[in-house]
Amino acid sequence: MNLVKATGTIGGLTLVSRIAGFAREMLMSRIMGASAAADAFLVAFRLPNTFRRLFGEGAFSAGFVPLFSQRLHGEGGMDEGKRFSEEVLAVLLPTLFLFTLVFELAMPLFVAAIASGYEGDKYWLTVALTRITFPYLLLISLVSLFSGILNSLTKFTAAAFAPALLNLAMLGAMIFVPVGGVRTAYALAIGVTIGGFLQIGLLWFAAKRAGVSLKLKRPRMTPGVRQFVRVVLPATFGAGVYQVSQFIDTFFLTRLPTGAVSYMNYADRLNQLPLGVIGAALGTAILPQVSKFVGANDPKGAAKVQGQAAELAMLLCLPAALALATAAGPLISAMFQGGKFTAQDAATTANVLAIIVSGLPAYVLVKVITPGFYARQDTATPVKTALFVLAANIVLNFALIPPFGLYGLAAAISICSWLNCVILYVILHRRGHFRIEGWLASRIARQLLAGAAMVAVLLLVKGALSGFFAGSVGHRLVGVGALIGSGMAVYFPLVWLIGGMDKDDIKALLRRRSKVTSNDAG
Template sequence: MNLVRAIGTIGGMTMVSRIAGFAREMLMARIMGASGAADAFLVAFRLPNTFRRLFGEGAFSAGFVPLFSKRLHGEGGIEDARAFSEEVLAVFLPSLMLFTLVFELAMPLFVAAIASGYVGAKFDLTVTLTRITFPYLLLISLVSLFSGVLNSLTRFAAAAFAPALLNVAMVGALLIVPDGGIATAHALAWGVVAGGVLQMALMWNSARRAGISLRLRRPRLTPGVRQFFVVVIPATLGAGVYQVSQLIDTFFATRLPEGSISYLNYADRLNQLPLSVIGTALGTAILPQISRMIAEDRPDEAAGVQSRAVELAMLLCVPAFLALAAVAEPLVAALFQGGKFTAEDARVTGMTLAIIAAGLPAYVLVKVITPGFYARQDTATPVKTAVIVLIANIVLNFALIPPFGIYGLAAAIALCSWLNCAMLYIVLRARGHFRIEPWLWGRIARQLAAGALMVAALIGMKLLLADFFAGSTGRRLIAVVALCGTGGIVYFGTALLIGGMDRQGLALILRRKRKA
């Protein structure tokens, strides 16, 4: 497998999905605004997505892909791998169908527990929309199975592109029913289901073309299925703590004034971009390296890999979180303001984004620190710290939301990110596995200094471009591009001059490129 080509394929297709996702959010903001119907739909969309992340993605892949790959490259080859897939499908599909049926019947009770702040017509609308969207969980979980098959066969394009189909279906729903009220909310809910069907069709056809056509079997707890659940259940419990935290945030947000769920959604959409690009990439890249070095009894080199990962994480996170904090409002206005999404909506969303972004470096650092536990087969410690953070999140919500509203909820999210990061680092340092060396503290300090200069430049540019930010959508987007360009040049230029980044490593990379 050509790793560079694989990364390019995944990255390119993922970028297509990201662009489609932003187009969806921009269109939805203008058509629906921060209305009660928008809030109801976002809760209805969040609930199946929460279970999707719990069952259908990380936990499932953690159990399925290694076992499928082991059989694929073993004596049995593709036939053994196909049989294993069919055994898992035979148990997985009826379990998902039963789970979906139970929730469809008990949906009013579930929505009442999660969105207790919604009453009357808004509550009824949320229940109806959630009943429409919930089958998406079944569809996307099956998509995860076929994605695991294709990724194991080193066919990445379809799985990486599939999420874009959901965005296309939802954009289509918005364009077909653009009134922005309850009818549009219903159209969006059906668009979610249509997106799931499209994703499922793409993955099934891609697997068939790759030589994997799965038949439905009678459900049986075969040794392979039991082995699958032995791996999946602990991973599900670990992921469950974070998903419960997400549901708790939803619970508190639904008790805030109308539009709060919408503000939180749009702010999180922007915050998630650097989180997913930087954090996930670094965590995925360093885990196999650290695992190999620990297995070869080279703990100092493993710690060195983590140090370099921390250096790179902060080099990229510092400008991201400072820029989001400094120019959050004009950024939100450029992307979302228009139609029913007012300037006041942009202001509240921008302030929410600025507060949430304060936890961005911590969240990314957690992705760098946790491989230090996983590489030593310690999955318990991150789960324990996550439980503590979950309790702290509840306490902080009760303390901060009454006086500060949605800003208090955003602050609780950011503070809990730092609490989780601090606890994991303290434990890893106490065990002697990793510590931030003086050279790294100095590098981070220089990065912060470069970031401070960048913030000053951004504020100056924001004042110079005030007329652009007050103009049409096109003029606002031009202003955002100018801001991003200025910020990047100032930050990375300053960091290079004052030692905020590794000059020798950069020079080595450039020499290799020239030779290539």
């Protein structure tokens, strides 16, 4: 499997989902604004999503994919992999049902603890909305099981496209109930759960087409399940530490003035575009590859995959972070300002975006580094690192939020991303599993040089088109288009000329695409 090609497939389809997500957020900002109902829904959406990252995507994938891959490529082949998947499903499904039921019953207490700043109608609206959205956790965790199977079979398409169905379901909810306020908030919550059903339907069908049709069995603690639990529990605790920091962020957000949750949400939407398209795609693509090399006792091969992934990550992530920080105001204004979302709302959101994207490269690099631990079934080290970063996050929140408010919280997020990245890299380096070689450091330095030139051009263009960014939506979109075009026109040719990328990999990718296009045309 070619890393660039796999990342391109996953990233391209993830981009489709992100575009649908942008359309969702653009419509939501205009219909809901930065209102109390918007804040309530966003907290209700944030809570199951936090658990999704804990169980469904992070810890589950880290434990399931390497173990499934071992069986798939072992003597038992597909039959053994399928048996292992059915054993895990038999235990996972009732566990998820019980977990969901407990939280549905205890939702008032849970919301009171997490969103302690909400009172009265806003509090009870958040409770009601979270009860509607919470089953999404169960559905998306099952999606992660089937995604792990398909990704291990190097069939990335369905899993990468599935998130788009959630965005489409939520778009549909706002189209049918466009009045704003509480009614649209309820429609959005229902859309979340419908989106979960659509996703599991797509993944189940894709797995069946790939020859993997799982049967429901009686739950049993088989040797395979016990091995899975031994691997996934530390990863769950590690991811849990990170998610606790997300709950802490939510706790502080809900104690800030109305609109804080909305501002952070819209800023994070732009921040998540490169995170999802680049970070998640690379992490998904390299874990099976690193696992394969580690299983074959080829540490140099595993390190090479991680080095190539780091190069590709920075090639795409550095310009994204620099451009988002430089053009935060015009981007937020063009995307979200309008209707109930005012110019002042857009300005506050832009400031938050400019702060949080400073941690974007670190967050993406963590996606490249952590497979070096997970492929070796070492989930304890990321746990210890996450505990330290959690403590730092709490200290930073208490230190920065009182004087700086929402901006202090954004700064704490960015600082902790870099802290996590540096610690994990140092540990992997000391163990001799992965290090930044001279060739990689040289290319990243050249990428930074090209990025600096891009920033200079963006500042010139932003100043020259200042009138466009203060005009109508159409004028703002034209201005943003000019900014994006000028930035790409400077960065990518320059990084190519000064040797900031592997030209052979890019040429090979272009030749494959040209061949595919030629075959399609014929």
